[in-house]
Amino acid sequence: MKTKIVLNRFRIGILAIALSFASCQKNENFEETPETETSGQSIEKYFLGDKVLASKEKDGTYRLQGTDIILFEDQLTDTPVPVNNNEAPDSKINAKLGLFGSVNKWTNNTVVYVIDSGLSQSVRNELQKSMDEWTSKTNVRFKERTNESNYVTIRSNGESCNCGRATLGMNGSRGFIELGSGTTAVVLIHEIGHTLGYIHEQNRSDRDNHIIINFDNIQTGAEDQFYKSTSATLVTKDFDIKSTMMYGSYTFSKNGQPTITDLNGNVLPRRQAAISALDIEGTNKVYPSDGNPDPDGNPCAGIAEYDSNKTYSVGDKVTYRGSLYERDFNRWNRIAECTETPTSADICSGVSEYNRNNSYSAGDKVIYNGFLYSLGNDGRWTSNGSCGS
Known part of the structure; x- marks a missing residue:
């Protein structure tokens, strides 16, 4: 494309x-x-x-x-x-x-x-x-x-x-x-x-x-x-x-x-x-098929570890420090935790959308563009994964 x-x-x-x-x-x-x-x-x-x-x-x-x-x-x-x-x-x-x-x-x-x-x-x-x-x-x-x-x-x-x-x-x-x-x-x-x-x-x-x-x-x-x-x-x-x-x-x-x-x-x-x-x-590179899901429920099965010497494209997936990430247009998004047991609950359930007019404290969570974020003690937001996972 x-x-x-x-x-x-x-x-x-x-x-x-x-x-x-x-x-x-x-x-x-x-x-x-x-x-x-x-x-x-x-x-x-x-x-x-x-x-x-x-x-x-x-x-x-x-x-x-x-x-x-x-x-x-x-x-x-x-x-x-x-x-x-x-x-x-x-x-x-x-x-x-x-x-x-x-x-x-x-x-x-x-x-x-x-x-x-x-x-x-x-x-x-x-x-x-x-x-x-x-x-x-x-x-x-x-x-x-x-x-x-x-x-x-x-x-x-x-x-x-x-x-x-x-x-x-x-x-x-x-x-x-x-x-x-x-x-x-x-x-x-x-x-x-x-x-x-x-x-x-x-x-x-x-x-x-x-x-x-x-x-x-x-x-x-x-x-x-x-x-x-x-x-x-x-x-x-x-x-x-x-x-x-x-x-x-x-x-x-x-x-x-x-x-x-x-x-x-x-x-x-x-x-x-x-x-x-x-x-x-x-488009099929950017929006890749999920393929056949792992029967044991591990979302990281078959996904290679992140390699700092490799160049990645939109849609690529890697594992890194126990989590699965997918490359977006301009950043990595945490998709799921590597585990042998699937999780059924939506991690975004009960969490509100990010509002630039609100004041947030360490530990607060928000939804932003389909992903869950938590605010750390250092004042930085960290992605916790995609909503629906």
Whole structure:
């Protein structure tokens, strides 16, 4: 999957930081986003160590300059924060959990969703097609919410367009996908990619080996949307012009000429209502199958110990000091304790969600992005595992 994921040195193609840009695209029958204007002035922020321009929306979220990607305050910083891809699994997390929220994959390979009543039946039909495309070819699953604390709300944006925008990764109950009244599967499949944590393919660090960016044809002010990320994670070694996360050749064109071509100057194939072979490969790395569970109930059975000399990718699992960890986009998450006897109770049962406005003391526990954390005497939060385990 040429899709990049948001991690450090690997870059999901950027299937993860992604920014899909705005306005009608020449010779395309869909829009990357419904509008180019934002509700606030653009300010400099840092996302996974990269400088970006973002506009604060009325709802408190941040839009990356007219793109279809929406970020939350805790996914941005005011100064560059280096991402260490070789940190040990039990690295502590600062007491301000929000500073390390960044991009998070969905737990248990499952995107939990709520459909707003304002979404038309035609768009609901396209939504089902889009979910089926992902579930029929990858390990990702979708579940309508019952009482889960992490979910994405799918709603109308009030526009009459084949367009959409989405938040990046799992964001507790704050995530959303907003769609126009004419949105089709070709756009929806792309927006689901953002929800999974993927950014645009053309933002990969190796893109100049595969495509040409024609900056002379790009709308004034949109040049930054074609930046190369230095901090997203690549989950496949190959660039993919067929990825659902790839810009079209005329995205942000100011003169009807292509903004992106292949190395021979040819326009790229139009995006289809399908995920590519590399999208499938990359997603199944990020969201790996659980395989056959150990009959003796030991979640660590067959999982190798963490090796500080090895480079790990999103979705990799290791054992470390008696626990099972899984690599997320930008950190390790403790999944379970290595044991011969399975535990049946949910470790998050009865624990409240993290609230940045609350004061916490040593020993307190909170739920944050699907994981249980406890606050130590040193003022740092430690992950105790995934909710549901």
